[in-house]
Amino acid sequence: MRRPPKAFSLLFLLLLSASCSSSSSFVPSTTFSSNLRFAFSEIQKLTSLISYSSGILGGNLRLSSAIHDCLDLLDLSADELTWTLSLVNDQPVKTPATGNHRYDLHSWLSAAVGNQDTCKDGLDSAGGPLGGLAAGGLKIVSSLISNSLHEVAASSGGRCGGRRLLGFPEWVSAGDRRLLQTPAPAEPDAVVAQDGSGDYTSVGAAVEAAPSESESSATLAVTGRGPEGWVEWNGNTIGLDTLYYAEYMNDGPGSGLEGRVNWPGYHAISDPAEAGEFTVAQFIDGDSWLPATGVKYTSGLTM
Numbered sequence: 001m002r003r004p005p006k007a008f009s010l011l012f013l014l015l016l017s018a019s020c021s022s023s024s025s026f027v028p029s030t031t032f033s034s035n036l037r038f039a040f041s042e043i044q045k046l047t048s049l050i051s052y053s054s055g056i057l058g059g060n061l062r063l064s065s066a067i068h069d070c071l072d073l074l075d076l077s078a079d080e081l082t083w084t085l086s087l088v089n090d091q092p093v094k095t096p097a098t099g100n101h102r103y104d105l106h107s108w109l110s111a112a113v114g115n116q117d118t119c120k121d122g123l124d125s126a127g128g129p130l131g132g133l134a135a136g137g138l139k140i141v142s143s144l145i146s147n148s149l150h151e152v153a154a155s156s157g158g159r160c161g162g163r164r165l166l167g168f169p170e171w172v173s174a175g176d177r178r179l180l181q182t183p184a185p186a187e188p189d190a191v192v193a194q195d196g197s198g199d200y201t202s203v204g205a206a207v208e209a210a211p212s213e214s215e216s217s218a219t220l221a222v223t224g225r226g227p228e229g230w231v232e233w234n235g236n237t238i239g240l241d242t243l244y245y246a247e248y249m250n251d252g253p254g255s256g257l258e259g260r261v262n263w264p265g266y267h268a269i270s271d272p273a274e275a276g277e278f279t280v281a282q283f284i285d286g287d288s289w290l291p292a293t294g295v296k297y298t299s300g301l302t303m
Contacts, residue, residue: 026101026155028088032148039144040081046137047074053130066126070119070134077115077141080108084148102152109149116142230261240265248275276301 054067079095084105086093097104116138123131190206191198200206230245243265247257257268269275280286281299290297 026088026105026152028148029151032151033085033088035144035148036081036085039141040078042137042141042144043074043078043081046134046141047071049137050074050130050134053133057128057130060126060128063123063126063128063130066122067130069122073115073119077112077145080112080115081145084108102155105152106149109145109152112145113142113149116145228259228261230263230266246278272301 050067050070054064057063057067083093083095083097085091087097087101087104093104120131120135120138123134190200190209192200192203192206194201200209232240241264243263244267245263245265246267246269247260248269250257260266260268276282279300280290280297286297287299
């Protein structure tokens with residue numbers, strides 16, 4: 001499995017559910033587990049349907065990509081249901097957990113519901129009959145999981161925490177989502193270094209060497225860039241006035257801002273108050289929910 005390398009950072013935003021009430025115990029109803037087992041069975045049927053259809057409807061790269069993502073999402077949903085059932089039945093859970101049962105259950109079930117929506121959206125946008133064929137099964141799975149999710153939320157006196165799990169942006173594929181959730185150390189597929197110390201001396205050369213019709217993504221570790229700091233995607237200048245890139249108090253080689261791009265969307269921040277708006281505490285209200293996860297973080301700016 002490919003993982004993001006240490007040589008560069010990928011910034012992505014996740015809005016996770018806030019911590020549940022101080023009592024983390026959860027007593028499921030008699031239908032809680034049966035609903036999830038039924039949902040698990042429906043996921044298996046959907047996986048078979050979509051896998052079979054991929055052999056018949058293959059050839060369309062966009063549809064093939066949507067099918068690939070949907071199968072990954074269904075596989076991830078099956079894992080999330082397995083973790084949930086293991087937790088409520090006092091069995092070992094094969095994934096990192098916070099120790100707060102309500103929080104973990106709410107997070108896993110919320111993600112599983114979102115997976116069905118993302119799968120449906122991807123198939124619908126790709127066109128063809130598969131979206132319609134899978135729609136009924138996806139709706140059943142989503143409804144069953146939602147019923148169990150509502151039970152978890154109701155057990156804490158309402159919605160579990162003050163923030164809904166919004167999950168990953170839609171442009172993050174299921175495979176990349178699983179990759180980003182993997183806690184293991186990373187190894188790049190290729191290293192790009194202008195001084196010749198890597199596998200390639202340019203990003204273009206690394207991309208050219210990648211399989212031409214592969215549906216999987218690759219991770220490139222870029223060890224050095226020019227003073228511009230940023231580059232247009234394939235030379236396309238669309239969106240340079242609406243994007244938002246910013247730098248604040250960089251240090252080390254290449255940290256000087258002289259020669260940076262002059263795009264309208266690029267900002268060199270010098271005001272600590274402005275930079276503070278992008279900290280964990282202010283940007284995602286992290287102090288209200290991150291402590292319950294056990295994740296180590298820095299709340300505000302450090303000088």
